[in-house]
Amino acid sequence: MDTLKDFFNEEHRRRMQEAEEIVPLGMHVVHIIEKQQVVRRKTRWYWWSSGCVAFVAAAVGAGFYFRENLAVFFHRVSEIAGLVTGKLVEIYENTKFALLSWGTGVTKTAETGFIEKATTEISAWPVQVWYVVFLAAGVALLLGVDFLVRHRKPV
């Protein structure tokens, strides 16, 4: 076993001698890193710009190709938006009324209370409104998680 130890000691001694002769790599490595960063930035920029151009082209192409379906879709969206806006205005009016009643000391209307009114309102919403609400909530949740992951502090 001493032979093995001697062998590796001898090897290391010889390699150390070689290591002493090599030029410091520090600045060379830094130079390579800086070059790589420039190339990476350029590549990222090219990808983003070509991605944006491709997206716009695809969107314009698809818009042209599906123009009839799009018209129907936008018509439907405007209908739903009108419906939602109407409902929101209604809820706002009811809430305002309930708050005013509460503020003046009158907690219930002649027919029903605020909670009952709100429950009735919400349960009467069409299913499309719920789709939009849940979609918006889902997107907001994903964006929130993405933000937290990107801005997490290094441990």
Add this chain to the structure above:
Amino acid sequence: MTQDIENIQKTLSGDARAYGALVDKYQSLVFVLVRGICKTTADAQEVTQDVFLKAYEQLHTFKGTASFRTWLYRIAYNTAISHIRKTKSRGKAGEAYMHEVMHTASSVEEEHDTEREAQYDKIRQLVEDLPPAERMLIELYYYKELKMEEVAYICGMTLSNAKVRIFRIRQKLQEAMTAA
């Protein structure tokens, strides 16, 4: 050590020149480790450079649980193993390395007795014939500056596993040397 941490933090905050200082400080240690698996000094320099470029890419993963030196050795270990696999597939690079070493040894230290040189050549050949992971393990084990715990960490093994494997490699080498 504190200086290293300071340089790492500077590097992570965008000062690439602070990394240059780390490279200058540790290049010899990495070079000595990877030299054994490269056929020429220039090759070893290239692998050393690769190690530092990889280390820069992964610097944000350095948690400080081990020293920077040990962490760097771990990257060097993995890079060296990949290099051995690549060169093995390209051909017997080791032979060229052995020739270079033999040539250097004979021209510089002619007074060395030939018997010992022959024995060393035999060991060199046996070490080169080991699988890449075993070869690096034995190199690290005989690397004076490293503790057994560090060797295990670098190779990604438990301490007991590293000890057992080193014992077996040494036994294998010993048997091969006796048989020769």
